[in-house]
Amino acid sequence: MKKIIAYILAAAVVVALVMAGRTTAIAGFDDTELTARQEEVHAAAELLRELGVVEEDPAIKALSAEWWRCESLLKAEYLGEFTVTGYDPYCTHCCGKADGVTASGALVTEGYTVAMCRDYPFGTKIYIEGLGIFEVQDRGVGPGHIDVACSSHSECYALTGHYEVWVIDNETN
Numbered sequence: 627m628k629k630i631i632a633y634i635l636a637a638a639v640v641v642a643l644v645m646a647g648r649t650t651a652i653a654g655f656d657d658t659e660l661t662a663r664q665e666e667v668h669a670a671a672e673l674l675r676e677l678g679v680v681e682e683d684p685a686i687k688a689l690s691a692e693w694w695r696c697e698s699l700l701k702a703e704y705l706g707e708f709t710v711t712g713y714d715p716y717c718t719h720c721c722g723k724a725d726g727v728t729a730s731g732a733l734v735t736e737g738y739t740v741a742m743c744r745d746y747p748f749g750t751k752i753y754i755e756g757l758g759i760f761e762v763q764d765r766g767v768g769p770g771h772i773d774v775a776c777s778s779h780s781e782c783y784a785l786t787g788h789y790e791v792w793v794i795d796n797e798t799n
């Protein structure tokens with residue numbers, strides 16, 4: 627019984643740590659911070675393993691996913707500063723059509739799909755500072771510009787601005 631309580635407490639701490647750390651580590655986007663975070667996440671996973679938690683457990687899986695997220699960010703290639711705007715993929719004023727089908731053929735995912743110029747192949751994953759991870763699935767903008775698929779026009783206006791951008795190593799995603 628003690629072991630179960632210890633596990634529940636540890637798992638709760640771990641999940642809280644993963645969720646809290648996601649925001650801080652990604653906002654700083656700093657190699658030292660990311661490496662420290664990987665160690666933290668690894669130590670938490672080791673603690674759970676010592677408590678007898680199996681690899682298939684959601685807490686261990688979440689920690690593993692977090693470790694790999696940090697790893698991909700550590701390997702990311704800095705692209706520079708981009709002008710970022712948003713578009714509503716179901717608005718004819720924004721897109722000239724309203725079917726939500728991107729130039730890649732994939733159905734749009736708001737908050738994940740972005741349009742970039744042809745220098746960036748479909749499937750390229752990018753990190754936009756403070757906004758998160760996105761995938762190039764659409765076209766229609768020139769170099770130095772990223773258009774993010776949003777679920778409303780107010781979201782589009784809210785994110786419009788200049789951001790630092792990285793390409794994330796696709797092999798680790």
Ligand SMILES: [Zn+2]
Pocket residue numbers: 714717718719720721779
């Ligand atoms: Zn529109």
